[in-house]
Amino acid sequence: xxxxxxxxxAMALLAVGLHAIAASRRAGCTRQVYGVSLAVCxxxxxxALAHLLGGRTPITLxxxxxxxxxxxxxxxxxxxxxxxxxxxxGGAVASLFALGxxxxxxxPERVLxxxxxxxxxxxxxxxxxxxxxxxxxxEFMSLSSWALVMAHHREPANARAGYLYLVMACFGTLALxxxxxxxAGPDGGYDFAAIRAAQxxxxxxxxxxxxxxxxxxxxxxLVPLHVWLPLAHPAAPSHVSALMSGVMTKVAVYGFIxxxxxxxxxxxxxxxxxxxxxxxxxAVLGVLYALMQHDLKRLLAYHTVENIGIxxxxxxxxxxxxxxxxxxxxxxxxxxxxFHIFNHSLFKSLLFLGTGAVxxxxxxxxxxxxxxxxxPMPWTALAFLIGAAAISALPPLNGFVSExxxxxxxxxxxxxxxxxxxxxxxxxxxxxALSAALAATCxxxxxxxxxxxxxxxxxxxGARETDRYSLVALFVLAVLCLLAGxxxxxxxxxxxxxxxxxxxxxxxxxxxxxxxxxxxxVVDVKSTYNGLLVLLFMAxxxxxxxxxxxxxxxxxxxxxxxxxxxxxxxxxxxxYTAGSFAQPIRRVFGSVVFQARERVFMPPPGDLRxxxxxxxxxxxxxxxxxxxxITAVVALSSRFNAFQxxxxxxxxxLVFGALVLLLLxxxxxx
Amino acid sequence: MxxxxxxxxxxxxxxxxVASFLLLYQDRLYALIHxxxxxxxxxxxxxxxxxxxxxxxxxxITAGIALVFKAIVIPVALxxxxxxxxxxxxxxxxxxVGRDMLAGTGLVALAILVxxxxxxxxxxxxxxxxxxxxxxxxxxxxxxxxxxxxxxxxIGFMSLxxxxxxxxxGARGMPLAVxxxxxxxxxxxxxxxxxFLFRIRERFDSVDMQAMDTFREERRR
Numbered sequence: 001x002x003x004x005x006x007x008x009x010a011m012a013l014l015a016v017g018l019h020a021i022a023a024s025r026r027a028g029c030t031r032q033v034y035g036v037s038l039a040v041c042x043x044x045x046x047x048a049l050a051h052l053l054g055g056r057t058p059i060t061l062x063x064x065x066x067x068x069x070x071x072x073x074x075x076x077x078x079x080x081x082x083x084x085x086x087x088x089x090g091g092a093v094a095s096l097f098a099l100g101x102x103x104x105x106x107x108p109e110r111v112l113x114x115x116x117x118x119x120x121x122x123x124x125x126x127x128x129x130x131x132x133x134x135x136x137x138x139e140f141m142s143l144s145s146w147a148l149v150m151a152h153h154r155e156p157a158n159a160r161a162g163y164l165y166l167v168m169a170c171f172g173t174l175a176l177x178x179x180x181x182x183x184a185g186p187d188g189g190y191d192f193a194a195i196r197a198a199q200x201x202x203x204x205x206x207x208x209x210x211x212x213x214x215x216x217x218x219x220x221x222l223v224p225l226h227v228w229l230p231l232a233h234p235a236a237p238s239h240v241s242a243l244m245s246g247v248m249t250k251v252a253v254y255g256f257i258x259x260x261x262x263x264x265x266x267x268x269x270x271x272x273x274x275x276x277x278x279x280x281x282x283a284v285l286g287v288l289y290a291l292m293q294h295d296l297k298r299l300l301a302y303h304t305v306e307n308i309g310i311x312x313x314x315x316x317x318x319x320x321x322x323x324x325x326x327x328x329x330x331x332x333x334x335x336x337x338x339f340h341i342f343n344h345s346l347f348k349s350l351l352f353l354g355t356g357a358v359x360x361x362x363x364x365x366x367x368x369x370x371x372x373x374x375x376p377m378p379w380t381a382l383a384f385l386i387g388a389a390a391i392s393a394l395p396p397l398n399g400f401v402s403e404x405x406x407x408x409x410x411x412x413x414x415x416x417x418x419x420x421x422x423x424x425x426x427x428x429x430x431x432x433a434l435s436a437a438l439a440a441t442c443x444x445x446x447x448x449x450x451x452x453x454x455x456x457x458x459x460x461x462g463a464r465e466t467d468r469y470s471l472v473a474l475f476v477l478a479v480l481c482l483l484a485g486x487x488x489x490x491x492x493x494x495x496x497x498x499x500x501x502x503x504x505x506x507x508x509x510x511x512x513x514x515x516x517x518x519x520x521x522v523v524d525v526k527s528t529y530n531g532l533l534v535l536l537f538m539a540x541x542x543x544x545x546x547x548x549x550x551x552x553x554x555x556x557x558x559x560x561x562x563x564x565x566x567x568x569x570x571x572x573x574x575x576y577t578a579g580s581f582a583q584p585i586r587r588v589f590g591s592v593v594f595q596a597r598e599r600v601f602m603p604p605p606g607d608l609r610x611x612x613x614x615x616x617x618x619x620x621x622x623x624x625x626x627x628x629x630i631t632a633v634v635a636l637s638s639r640f641n642a643f644q645x646x647x648x649x650x651x652x653x654l655v656f657g658a659l660v661l662l663l664l665x666x667x668x669x670x
Numbered sequence: 671m672x673x674x675x676x677x678x679x680x681x682x683x684x685x686x687x688v689a690s691f692l693l694l695y696q697d698r699l700y701a702l703i704h705x706x707x708x709x710x711x712x713x714x715x716x717x718x719x720x721x722x723x724x725x726x727x728x729x730x731i732t733a734g735i736a737l738v739f740k741a742i743v744i745p746v747a748l749x750x751x752x753x754x755x756x757x758x759x760x761x762x763x764x765x766x767v768g769r770d771m772l773a774g775t776g777l778v779a780l781a782i783l784v785x786x787x788x789x790x791x792x793x794x795x796x797x798x799x800x801x802x803x804x805x806x807x808x809x810x811x812x813x814x815x816x817x818x819x820x821x822x823x824x825i826g827f828m829s830l831x832x833x834x835x836x837x838x839x840g841a842r843g844m845p846l847a848v849x850x851x852x853x854x855x856x857x858x859x860x861x862x863x864x865x866f867l868f869r870i871r872e873r874f875d876s877v878d879m880q881a882m883d884t885f886r887e888e889r890r891r
Contacts, residue, residue: 656811656812
């Protein structure tokens with residue numbers, strides 16, 4: 001019953017999309033579309049919560065559509081229920097935000113039809129239970145999100161982003177297609193139940209893992225397949241960016257988990273190593289890229305890459321532990337990864353929506369043209385600050401808990417018997433620690449440059465607080481971030497059915513029985529964390545310190561003109577900028593990773609041009625990985641260009657020659 | 671299926687290969703059309719014989735289609751087209767009968783070499799039939815490759831299609847619906863190509879493909 005209702009609701013979303021095609025220019029259409037999307041997402045969220053927390057058994061349903069001998073299989077189990085929660089929580093909040101934000105959309109007919117279709121696509125991917133349906137709805141999700149990326153297609157950068165996204169989405173789907181083909185075997189058992197029952201040979205299983213990493217990883221933004229993500233996610237309207245970054249990447253991770261943990265059978269130990277190494281590199285590179293960015297939305301998109309890396313570190317550890325039959329540790333790593341998936345969907349949606357509010361208020365995404373927004377937009381600033389603290393893994397917020405759990409899993413790694421893993425895991429742990437610290441730096445920059453200081457442009461000076469719908473959406477997410485941070489035991493208990501399904505029945509001990517809501521992942525002599533106590537301590541010490549300072553220092557303080565270093569009437573341009581904030585990091589890491597070079601152009605005496613500081617950055621992944629491929633493709637296609645202008649006889653002769661050659665080959669081969 | 675029945679089937683299928691060879695060196699369009707009619711007639715006979723031998727009555731319909739459309743209607747229509755275009759006196763440079771014959775012989779050998787080893791499980795008649803059918807298909811392609819005139823291209827394409835029908839008749843149990851659709855698709859292709867010929871001719875005063883190619887070359891530059 002819940003399953004058929006979910007499918008019906010997904011169909012309702014599609015119907016809303018169709019309705020929006022006809023009615024998108026009408027006045028109330030924006031409200032209608034986002035209102036219905038909000039309602040549907042809330043119902044789906046409730047059903048998924050009931051399924052997961054009620055501990056129900058999986059439900060399956062087969063519809064006579066799709067391939068005639070296969071039908072369309074759908075299934076609702078604990079894993080898909082958890083991801084349904086992530087998707088529909090994000091979808092509901094984004095729809096709520098869009099009730100206000102969508103009013104500012106200049107071309108609603110390019111957004112409204114695809115938005116519900118995109119939501120429906122993501123929901124259906126989670127419910128699909130055979131390879132054909134999965135790939136079909138996966139591609140549907142890709143295409144509808146592509147249409148949303150292209151919503152503002154007149155901007156040249158967006159057209160390029162859309163093209164790159166389309167190419168990478170095709171590549172990803174191709175990889176998944178091959179993976180499912182290998183899983184289904186020569187008999188074509190495309191039903192997931194049949195795939196689960198069949199056992200792949202070690203070679204085929206390794207190939208499937210690599211293909212799943214490429215396919216799901218390209219959608220999730222795993223380095224080096226991330227190049228489209230920081231271009232495409234910011235190009236969409238902000239509530240769609242929130243969905244793509246916060247939610248769609250999670251659907252991609254779902255695809256990987258479904259294949260690697262559910263369909264593929266027992267893992268080999270080096271799978272874990274591969275996933276771990278990719279995750280570690282992704283985390284650090286993602287955050288380094290983010291530090292170099294001055295565009296707020298692009299910075300957030302690069303942070304999505306970083307967080308996907310953290311999630312894959314957890315998944316890789318879980319694979320490594322499972323391969324060695326250490327199911328208790330695998331449960332810990334898996335819980336950490338799933339928890340981080342949930343958390344990232346919360347704070348990344350929050351940050352993107354906050355950026356959307358800034359974008360509405362100022363029309364600017366470039367941090368160097370913002371500043372001082374905390375005065376006109378105090379509530380948005382507060383919500384953004386909570387999101388920034390959460391993504392920087394500061395206690396008592398949720399980001400800290402999941403990264404702490406990941407570190408607990410890393411600390412258990414010396415128990416692994418394989419020496420390569422013994423060396424690799426601490427190195428990845430160091431990368432994770434580095435990326436967490438750099439993420440904090442990056443968000444000090446993002447919040448400080450955007451919201452503090454003085455406005456750097458007239459647009460920033462004239463900003464006004466965003467509308468009430470958007471604020472409610474922001475604070476729903478902010479409160480959830482705080483709640484998941486101080487009550488992590490509840491979330492861990494909620495995740496335990498998912499973990500036990502993926503982990504051969506093993507799961508973390510129930511946390512609800514722990515006193516004082518403490519989180520005890522393994523045993524309490526090892527490590528515990530209590531978010532509530534941390535919150536109370538911070539509240540008391542913070543209030544105490546504020547009171548003390550106010551009592552003893554405020555009275556003594558006096559306001560006077562600021563010391564202006566001898567330059568009166570300092571302009572806002574003399575403030576710290578995003579570039580100057582990131583300069584130390586750029587000098588330490590950028591010179592190696594990005595071959596960053598700084599040049600100072602000092603005009604000779606008498607020349608009236610201003611002095612300039614130029615920074616040159618190279619993208620190693622693009623220049624080493626993609627540029628050669630593009631050059632090769634262009635060279636090949638210009639070589640074969642002549643084939644476009646042959647005569648009919650030449651074409652016929654080519655076909656004929658190819659046929660005769662193949663037949664000859666067949667004769668000689670035998 | 672042994673003895674006389676096999677021999678006659680073998681003879682008719684072989685006759686189609688011979689007719690394909692005849693097509694290869696006809697340099698007048700009327701002669702080409704006439705040989706094509708012969709080609710289709712032999713096809714009709716071959717399919718009819720298969721129908722009688724296999725006791726598959728639906729094959730009579732296929733044979734009838736081949737006889738009525740391919741041996742009568744299409745040749746007559748092509749005749750009229752050629753006359754209306756006024757190209758019945760043009761000689762087409764076939765370009766070395768000996769060369770084409772040698773190539774054709776090589777193709778037949780190739781077809782037999784390909785088909786006989788892969789069909790060891792099938793009965794003898796089907797094997798021979800498939801080998802001959804592949805030979806007819808390859809010869810039809812060869813005809814299309816060596817000719818310039820659009821009418822010759824059409825005939826090459828339809829002789830190729832005859833080879834496909836021969837293969838379908840030899841293999842037991844091919845559903846009739848497919849054959850009817852194939853026959854009608856050829857008819858439609860015929861009509862379309864006929865219309866195109868007139869349109870092309872209106873534009874370029876010629877149905878020589880070379881003229882179109884020069885035109886396209888010019889536009890490209």
